[in-house]
Amino acid sequence: MTLxxxxxxxxxxxxxxxxxxxxxxxxxELISLIKTGKEADMLLETIxxxxxxxxxGIGKGIGIPHCRSLLIDKLExxxxxxxxxxxxxxxxxKPVHFFFLIVxxxxxxxxxYLIALGKVAMICQELAKRKQYMKPQTPEELIELIKNxxxxx
Numbered sequence: 001m002t003l004x005x006x007x008x009x010x011x012x013x014x015x016x017x018x019x020x021x022x023x024x025x026x027x028x029e030l031i032s033l034i035k036t037g038k039e040a041d042m043l044l045e046t047i048x049x050x051x052x053x054x055x056x057g058i059g060k061g062i063g064i065p066h067c068r069s070l071l072i073d074k075l076e077x078x079x080x081x082x083x084x085x086x087x088x089x090x091x092x093x094k095p096v097h098f099f100f101l102i103v104x105x106x107x108x109x110x111x112x113y114l115i116a117l118g119k120v121a122m123i124c125q126e127l128a129k130r131k132q133y134m135k136p137q138t139p140e141e142l143i144e145l146i147k148n149x150x151x152x153x
Contacts, residue, residue: 003115005123006147008077014139018082018099024048026086027065030101033078039071043103057090060128064120066102068113075112076103077120079142081133098133100124123149 013033020026027047031040050056050067057063063086078101085095100120104113126149127133136142 003112003119004147004150005077005116005119006143006150008075008116009079009139009143009146011139011143013077014079014142016081016136016139016142018080018086020082021084021086023051023086023088026080026082026088026099027051027101030065030078030080030099033080034076034101034103035071043067043069043071047101047103051089055089055091057088057096058121058124059090059092059094060125061085061094061097061131061133062124062128063088063090063096063099064102064117064124065099066104066113066117068104068106068108070106072103072105074105075108075116077101077116079139083134097131098124098127119150119153122153126153 020029031043046067046069056065080099082097085097088096090096
């Protein structure tokens with residue numbers, strides 16, 4: 001079973017104009033694309049705890065925050081972009097512009113979480129080249145760009 005990241009993305013889970021300037025606020029904005037209310041607060045806590053282990057800002061303007069949570073019953077993705085950039089404590093100390101949030105349930109029989117994480121990392125490496133993540137103007141354009149990158153990987 002091949003996991004296609006592009007097939008998991010939905011336009012309503014993509015925000016190409018994140019407003020937040022702080023790490024926790026960006027995470028809150030991304031989570032709100034998946035969950036709201038008390039569940040969103042609980043998910044934020046889980047992600048912030050994960051971030052304490054080490055920043056998911058992988059450098060070159062990319063952040064891949066991720067966690068497992070009982071609040072989720074299947075692999076969920078949300079994508080966000082900040083034109084100004086956010087101090088996300090990235091490994092290269094540069095602002096992060098492009099975020100790929102991955103949340104999965106603790107029970108994950110096909111290990112989709114780890115497979116998705118690996119694929120997203122590869123896609124993001126490509127997106128970081130010439131800052132391709134800044135080009136799409138709509139969620140649909142971003143999904144199309146990711147679909148095209150996936151065929152080359």
